[in-house]
Amino acid sequence: xxxxxxxxxxxxxCCGVVYAVAGARVVKQYERGVVFRLGRxxxxxxxxxxxxxxxxxxxxxxxxxxxxTLPVPAxxxxxxxxxxxxxxxxxxxxxVSPADAVVAVEDYRFAVSQMAQTSLRSIxxxxxxxxxxxxxxxxxxxxxxxxxxxxxxxxxxxxxxxxKDVSLPETMKRSMxxxxxxxxERRARVINADAEFQASRKLADAASEMSRQPAALQxxxxxxxxxxxxxxxxxxxxxFPVELLxxxxxxxxxxxxxxxxxSDGIDGSTGSTANGPSADGSAALGSPADEPVAEPSGxxxxxxxxxxxxxxxxxxxxxxxxxxxxxxxxxxxxxARTQGTPARAGGEAGPGAVASRDERRDDGR
Numbered sequence: 283x284x285x286x287x288x289x290x291x292x293x294x295x296c297c298g299v300v301y302a303v304a305g306a307r308v309v310k311q312y313e314r315g316v317v318f319r320l321g322r323x324x325x326x327x328x329x330x331x332x333x334x335x336x337x338x339x340x341x342x343x344x345x346x347x348x349x350x351t352l353p354v355p356a357x358x359x360x361x362x363x364x365x366x367x368x369x370x371x372x373x374x375x376x377x378v379s380p381a382d383a384v385v386a387v388e389d390y391r392f393a394v395s396q397m398a399q400t401s402l403r404s405i406x407x408x409x410x411x412x413x414x415x416x417x418x419x420x421x422x423x424x425x426x427x428x429x430x431x432x433x434x435x436x437x438x439x440x441x442x443x444x445x446k447d448v449s450l451p452e453t454m455k456r457s458m459x460x461x462x463x464x465x466x467e468r469r470a471r472v473i474n475a476d477a478e479f480q481a482s483r484k485l486a487d488a489a490s491e492m493s494r495q496p497a498a499l500q501x502x503x504x505x506x507x508x509x510x511x512x513x514x515x516x517x518x519x520x521x522f523p524v525e526l527l528x529x530x531x532x533x534x535x536x537x538x539x540x541x542x543x544x545s546d547g548i549d550g551s552t553g554s555t556a557n558g559p560s561a562d563g564s565a566a567l568g569s570p571a572d573e574p575v576a577e578p579s580g581x582x583x584x585x586x587x588x589x590x591x592x593x594x595x596x597x598x599x600x601x602x603x604x605x606x607x608x609x610x611x612x613x614x615x616x617x618a619r620t621q622g623t624p625a626r627a628g629g630e631a632g633p634g635a636v637a638s639r640d641e642r643r644d645d646g647r
Contacts, residue, residue, distance in 0.1 A: 304337035313344045314380040327380055345380035349441055352391065354398045356449070359406035367414065368449035369406055373398045373429065374441040382437025390436050394429065398443070401428040414448050421445060 308331070309315045315328030318341045328342065335342050356370035375394055377383045383390045405425050406414070413421060422443050430440040450458070492498045 301337060302334075305334045305340075307333050307335055307342050309333060309344060312346060312348050314347055316343045316345060316380050316384050317341070318343065323381060323385060325381075343384055345377055345383055347377055347380070349374055349376045350391065352395055352398065353446075354395065354402055356447075357399055357402045357406065359403050361406060361409060361411050361414065363410050365411045365454060366451060367406065367411065369402060369414065369445060370447050371398065371402055371425065371443060371445045373443050375433065375438050376441060377437055378439045379437030382435070387436040390438050393436060394433060394438060394440075397429050397432060398425075401425055402445075404428065411450075411454075414445070418445050 307315065307328070309328050311330045313330065315333060317324040317326065317328060317335060319336070319339055324340075333342075352373045352375065354371040354373060356368045358366065358368045360366055373394060377390070387393050402425060405421055405428070409421060422445060425445070426440055426443040429443060433440055492502070
């Protein structure tokens with residue numbers, strides 16, 4: 283009898299131990315337990331630690347309370363300015379109401395993922411390309427509000443949403459690169475022009491100071507020579523004054539034309555030309571540059587052939603000078619030519635030198 287009672291007690295004790303073990307549950311720190319008793323939700327949410335449920339009556343479901351990182355697949359859409367882009371994002375959320383996350387929605391992770399995708403496509407259609415590229419903070423806030431509104435009923439709180447990447451077509455990338463390059467070049471030209479303007483003002487001030495101090499220009503010239511010589515060059519560069527070039531240009535100008543009255547530059551009062559009398563006392567005749575002028579030859583020595591014709595030459599020249607002094611245009615210019623002829627046999631001298639007229643000057647006029 284006693285043995286039977288002891289056996290029953292041992293069996294009941296073992297059944298109690300098995301029952302207790304079957305109803306024992308451990309909830310982790312980042313989890314919460316939702317208990318369903320006979321299919322009905324118990325309002326009491328089991329906290330982290332050891333807890334007991336009724337085996338075969340209660341059913342415990344654990345809900346993770348950590349922040350979940352959910353990547354949103356890349357969504358392709360057309361922006362408001364008709365640009366096709368692909369945008370992907372990432373959503374950070376957590377469960378704030380375990381009972382609603384279990385009861386209100388079948389799978390809150392899948393629901394949040396689908397809501398994030400649809401909201402992302404809606405944001406793409408409402409935004410411009412520049413906003414997607416530069417104003418992402420505002421888009422992130424708008425996307426967060428769009429996802430968080432339905433997620434509140436699921437017991438889920440959207441912590442933040444971040445647009446991760448925006449993929450553009452290759453043609454759009456090239457266009458944006460050209461635009462950025464043009465903007466950079468414009469700014470570079472503006473800066474360069476500003477620098478040139480400031481440098482020109484400084485150079486003008488320096489030139490004004492050098493004009494007041496001529497020695498400063500010479501010192502600057504010497505500094506330039508020293509700077510060029512320091513490079514070990516075989517060629518020395520020296521500045522050439524502009525004033526000297528102007529002087530040489532004036533020196534190379536043609537001479538003034540002869541007077542228009544046809545006087546040929548002969549002074550009538552003295553009966554001599556502009557060139558003055560010659561060294562042997564005879565007057566030299568002026569002539570235009572394009573006509574040859576035969577100057578009278580010197581007096582022949584005594585006893586030489588043709589020596590007796592010197593008075594004839596002097597008389598011809600005196601006649602030409604007298605006609606020019608009287609204002610008459612000479613028909614021809616007498617050239618004093620002395621042509622001697624060899625002495626004949628027997629000591630007879632041939633005819634003396636004859637004065638010949640130059641018909642070429644008449645033809646030229």
